[in-house]
Amino acid sequence: MSLPSNPITIVIVGAGPAGMAAALSLHHQGIKDFVIVDSLLAGQNSSRAVVIQAATLEALDTVGCMDKLLKIGDQNNHFGVRDESSYLFSADFSLLAPYTKFPFGLVLPQTSTEGAMLEAMKERGIHVLRPYKAVSLKPSAENEGVIDVEFESGEVVQAKYVIGADGAHSVVRNEAGISFTEPGNGQEPDLGNVSQLILGDVTFSSPPHFPDPKYPVFTSIANNNFLLIAPFPAALSHDPERIEYRVAAGVPVEDGTAPHAPSKEYIQSVLDRCAPSVLNLPRIENTYWTSRYRTRAAVAERSFARLAGGGAVLLVGDAAHIHSPLGGQGMSLGIRDAISLGAALPAVLAQDDGDRAAVDKLLTIWAGERHKRALGVVQITKGALGMVIAPRTFMRRIGFALLRFLGRFTLVQRMVAYRLSGLAEI
Template sequence: MSRPLPSRTTILIVGAGPVGISLAIALSKQGVNDFIIVDKLEHTANTSRAFSIHAATMEALDTIGVADTLVIRCTAAHCTHLCSRSGATLFTIDFYDALQKCSKFPYSYIVPQNITEEVLTRRLNELGVEVWRGEKYRVVGMKGTKGSEDTATVEFSGGETVEAKYIIGADGARSVIRQISGISFNDPRPSKSSSQMIVADVHFAQPLPSLLPPCHENEMCLIPSATGFMLFEPFPSEGSDLKGPLIRIATAIPPEMGTPPDHPDLEYWQAAWDKFGPYKESKIAEIVTSARFRTHSAVVDRYFTRFPGDTGKNDDGVRKGAAVFLIGDAAHVHPPAGGQGLNLGIRDAIYLAPVLVSHIRSTTDDDTSLLAYANLRRQRALVVIGLANGMLDSVLLVGDKIVQMLPDTMGIRRVGEEVQRGLLEWGLWGLGRLGWVRRKAGYSLSGLGHR
């Protein structure tokens, strides 16, 4: 960014990941261009991280002219298979069957987050919007603006400042805007399951069909067991790759296995794959990225506040301070089960745009619409946290406590694990015979019921 940062704007968006960029595009589409978007990072992400876009999010992206371009870069997953380690399909989450009559986008769309960011950034550039990027735009402070009752001044590490009426924190789970605003961030529904997971993008030595028979390029697979699981998800292929498809794998690490390293290596991953993956022998040939993370959840106590004051007014009836909103990971985080995090964040952003536009153009001095949006989005976050925690617990806790109570001698615990695994597989197989259960699972994950 060569031109100087303006010292004043109507809307300041802090954070230019997919969530912040989605908001910027949505504002531009509605004819509001008096905003600034900044990010402390020099470049957008070049790793996959989040990897699924669901139907409700595609519908939201469609309203800002992004969905059709993004769909071309995705693999449209018709379903997700829950499989046994021997490769038998136990339960199928059927997206297409559940969504074909109620959405233009009846799949779960597999796409690395860096591709999503690339598509969004290109659309932002087409609209003539630039992002101020770099360490000099890291937020270091925020204070009320002297002589103004409805703005605040944000201070950056490079010494520049911006005065704004609306300040949007899209700056991630460690949001500085949230911290400065004094908004609490707590876990409303703690998961009972393991708090550590590992995830990697890998190439296998074997071709895709031989790894797990039910899983093809347009499908995801999950292998549950009594003490863990293994997620297996092929990414869309773009061009020729002699190494074969890039595949996302993820698993929870039980406490008895200790704390995994920050970036598990090939040997660690092969051991985890052998323990939780298919019985059929297969080898990981190369690890592209690998990481460990906690499976915690948290949500802000409010999405909207006034800074430096609150939602009250002064003696003259004028609002105190700038309107501050939190969206995306700045407002909520949750376990990765179901791939809900990025989806909810993008919808936070796109649905905030018309609320801001209406409020800016309103002739009344009233925060009712802002509070209504904030309350609704927090309710949506609580629903998604409950869904993600429930899915993770159902996979990890079936029989786990019983198994851990068994003595670890003479193979007794191993027998217990196999018994519990068998019961789990029979239960999933039984549910999998019920079409309405499969469709309900697909609809729940789509986000259409909690946009």
């Protein structure tokens, strides 16, 4: 399919989870005059996010994506973090039943989430135009209030609204001159004894036995490091004979910088040192995807801007915020940005030909809400990171004892689940 030659209302740049959610949301709102483009020839085959939080499941339900996702994902009600001896705290998502149709986290690799969203788009006749790599945004010389989005090929698409869903290194954000910085003092956090995070989708030589079957995902803070092991749905394993697991751990400072795609041996060596003895972890048999991750956070200074000629730029997903994957929030937040933008746009477009001040007011409110939520999520992920990397001092022992005590209360388990689910803010 080729690019439209006349000016259109909206172009979505990027067809990751945020861009696809934006497309589904626009279609759901009855907005049809848009295109979605991506620089890659096909969707990324990269596992990354493994959980979709309840508030995001609610949002995806509004755009008709949930039947597909529920068929392939595993529903996880309990999430707990333990140390060598016992659980420090847990979140019981089933306690969220009064507030949501989806009182669980849905566990599945990002490739499968993206596959389900792409299928939902195709059913609605929405096709991603590929490969179109956006390289610049300029005010149109012929049409007031329109942006020329230029691609690497030299082709141009003209649109009144450009939705930047083009990930952490967003060209749309850069072209709009929107800064992207670490919230707070602008400094990256001191990670103490860990330098980066490593992630891998692996199979083990035999199934690991988690100490408490109530928690299908194992998460520990032990041996001066943390460890997460989450089983994927059986039907999604690369090896039909074995369950596949996402493992994540910190890279000890003494190991230096982790390779871009750590080997099986590299991951095994980190697991050997961070797995608590209670786990008696079997050996890794195969790795199917591995990566390393910096724990830097950054938030766009704003998610709505007008270019000099009057066209509007809106940011969703990683283009607007990045942070550590601890807490499993990144993709979920990006999808919610996009679906909420779709819901805000009918009122905007209704006034589009007349009162620009009214339009800008609506978009500024939307962008301000999303900015607040991004800062809230960065705070959650920094809190999780702080707990993992805190030095083993007397104060940490007191803090952990307090967590253990408070974590026994149902109210606290519900509060933790509520915050992690995103329902506290939508």
